[in-house]
Amino acid sequence: MALNNASDTLAKFKDPVLCRNLLDKIRAELPGPLAFMEVCGTHTVAIFQSGLRSLLPEEIRHLSGPGCPVCVTHEGEVAAFLELARKDNVIIATFGDLMRVPGPKGTSLKQAQAEGCRIEIVYSAFDALALARKNPESRVVFLGVGFETTAPTVAATIKVAKEQGLENFLVFAMHKLVPPALAALLQDPEVNVDALILPGHVSTIIGVEPYRFLADQHGVPSIITGFEPLDILQALLLIIDQRKTGQPQVVNQYSRAVADDGNPKAREIMAEVFTISNALWRGLGRIPESGLALAGEYQRFDALTTLDVQVQDLPPLPGCRCGDVLKGKMQPTHCPLFSKPCTPATPVGPCMVSTEGSCAAYYKYAL
Amino acid sequence: MCLAVPMEVKHINSELNVADVEIAGVKRQVRLDIIDYPAAVGDYVIVHAGFALRRLDREDALETLKLFQEGLNLQVH
Numbered sequence: 428m429a430l431n432n433a434s435d436t437l438a439k440f441k442d443p444v445l446c447r448n449l450l451d452k453i454r455a456e457l458p459g460p461l462a463f464m465e466v467c468g469t470h471t472v473a474i475f476q477s478g479l480r481s482l483l484p485e486e487i488r489h490l491s492g493p494g495c496p497v498c499v500t501h502e503g504e505v506a507a508f509l510e511l512a513r514k515d516n517v518i519i520a521t522f523g524d525l526m527r528v529p530g531p532k533g534t535s536l537k538q539a540q541a542e543g544c545r546i547e548i549v550y551s552a553f554d555a556l557a558l559a560r561k562n563p564e565s566r567v568v569f570l571g572v573g574f575e576t577t578a579p580t581v582a583a584t585i586k587v588a589k590e591q592g593l594e595n596f597l598v599f600a601m602h603k604l605v606p607p608a609l610a611a612l613l614q615d616p617e618v619n620v621d622a623l624i625l626p627g628h629v630s631t632i633i634g635v636e637p638y639r640f641l642a643d644q645h646g647v648p649s650i651i652t653g654f655e656p657l658d659i660l661q662a663l664l665l666i667i668d669q670r671k672t673g674q675p676q677v678v679n680q681y682s683r684a685v686a687d688d689g690n691p692k693a694r695e696i697m698a699e700v701f702t703i704s705n706a707l708w709r710g711l712g713r714i715p716e717s718g719l720a721l722a723g724e725y726q727r728f729d730a731l732t733t734l735d736v737q738v739q740d741l742p743p744l745p746g747c748r749c750g751d752v753l754k755g756k757m758q759p760t761h762c763p764l765f766s767k768p769c770t771p772a773t774p775v776g777p778c779m780v781s782t783e784g785s786c787a788a789y790y791k792y793a794l
Numbered sequence: 795m796c797l798a799v800p801m802e803v804k805h806i807n808s809e810l811n812v813a814d815v816e817i818a819g820v821k822r823q824v825r826l827d828i829i830d831y832p833a834a835v836g837d838y839v840i841v842h843a844g845f846a847l848r849r850l851d852r853e854d855a856l857e858t859l860k861l862f863q864e865g866l867n868l869q870v871h
Contacts, residue, residue, distance in 0.1 A: 436855045437800060445862055469797050551844020553825055580845040583827035628798040631840060631848050657862060683854040684840055690848055693828040
């Protein structure tokens with residue numbers, strides 16, 4: 428194999444000839460209808476962008492699960508960060524995707540910004556530290572959304588803030604954990620999923636073990652997969668194999684990035700700064716032990732207690748079916764609001780806001 | 795926001811615990827706080843939200859590609 432450097436190696440994972448051959452093999456070996464769910468926003472985008480969705484046989488149904496961090500942010504959490512934004516002397520530091528997520532009254536951070544609230548888009552939690560250093564008279568609140576991939580980056584940032592004695596840096600921890608959400612999803616009798624494609628980069632951190640129950644207790648073939656077309660096609664072939672043998676397993680297809688025991692250093696930092704807590708998920712409700720709250724001496728960085736804001740269990744936005752989309756119960760195009768009035772320019776719910784949201788992906792690639 | 799991409803390490807500053815990384819002309823500086831073992835210049839690392847998460851294992855990538863081809867009974871080229 429004439430691959431001279433790492434970049435050539437990576438390019439090979441998009442090889443069209445190999446893709447075509449894998450697709451032919453899938454077509455030839457598919458034993459019957461198959462509904463698979465990917466549980467990661469990056470997979471959602473990869474499956475659409477690469478054109479795989481339209482190339483797969485019709486018997487393969489693709490569902491997007493609760494893997495878009497912005498989409499699963501609960502209505503009550505959105506209301507809470509909008510409240511934080513309106514506090515005196517507060518600067519909100521956020522990833523850009525959260526800017527246009529509508530709150531219960533239809534307002535968003537973008538509108539709050541237009542009304543004069545100070546909101547800054549950052550690329551990394553670490554950028555928020557620089558913002559706090561530059562604005563010692565204000566309190567900088569970083570909006571911590573994301574799964575096990577993002578949580579360690581925020582934990583590492585909080586540790587540095589503590590080391591540097593930055594008193595005006597706060598975090599609203601909304602991080603969510605993938606395995607408990609998958610457990611909740613598979614316990615829902617209305618959810619029909621034959622197989623799972625597991626999130627590659629969450630797995631980079633947590634490894635393989637936390638997913639074992641998917642095969643052992645629920646009998647669902649589950650593959651940790653990379654994000655190139657060849658990765659996803661190989662995952663589908665592995666699923667088909669398991670269907671044929673009747674032996675569901677958890678398989679790590681993405682071993683070039685995922686060690687079986689994940690990234691222990693990242694988990695250690697996460698465990699030092701956070702403690703496992705209950706969390707509210709859009710569409711899935713309250714799931715025990717599926718979130719992260721600040722632990723011990725790090726609690727002083729908690730934006731909610733410091734600024735006296737509470738997260739309330741608010742009902743879904745009127746008419747918005749993002750919750751059903753996140754559970755794979757409804758395809759985005761079947762939502763009565765889809766494309767009129769809900770569009771990426773005028774989103775009613777978060778699945779149409781985020782680039783990783785399934786509604787936004789359908790709007791962009793499937794219409 | 796959850797997108798993570800492999801980027802090539804161009805320079806490492808151990809004192810600041812950061813690396814300069816690049817892919818397709820896009821340059822970033824990333825933190826090295828949570829990467830589990832040190833990456834060297836020329837390695838690819840998975841970058842997410844301003845942090846390097848993990849070094850990509852090139853040998854493993856080649857092995858995966860070989861399996862693809864063998865699985866399809868193709869000529870390895």
